[in-house]
Amino acid sequence: MSDYARRQDNVCKESIVNPGGGGMDMQALLQQAQQMQQQLLEAQQQLDEAQVEGTSGGGLVKVTVNGRGQVEDITIDPSTIDAGDTSETAQTIADLVLAAIRDAETSVEELQQEKMGPLAEGLGGMPGGGGMPGLPGF
Secondary structure, eight states, X not given: OOHHHHHHHHHHXXXXXXXXXXXXXXXXXXXXXXXXXXXXXXXXXXHHHOEEEEEEGGGTEEEEEETTSOEEEEEEOGGGOOTTOHHHHHHHHHHHHHXXXXXXXXXXXXXXHHHHHHHHHHTTOOGGGOSOTTSTTO
C-alpha cells in the first residue's frame, strides 16, 4: 500500500472513530436511519388504510382499491345491463371495469408518490429505482 493510500485509509478510519474530526457521526446517522424507518412504516400504514376509487362510464362502474393497489370492491350500476343483448352487455361491462381499475391505479400511484416520495428523496432519490426491496420505484 502506498503512503498516500495508507494516509487516506487512516483518515477514513479516524472519521468513523472520531466524529469530531469532521467525519461521519455514526450515532446521528443511526438516529436518522431509525427516523426514516419509522416514517416509512407510518407511510405504509397510511397506504394500507387508504381507499381510492376509480370510475368509468360516467359512474356506471366504480372500483375501490386500497393504497397498495389491491381491488377491494367493484360496483356496477344495474342500468348498465341490457337483458336483450347479454353478450354485448358482458363485453361493455368488462371494458368499463377495466377502465375503472386503470383509473383507480392512476390515483393509487399518485397517492403512493405523495406518501413515499419524500422518503425516497431523503434517501438521495435512489436513481433507477434501485435500493428499497419490496417498494417498487424506490
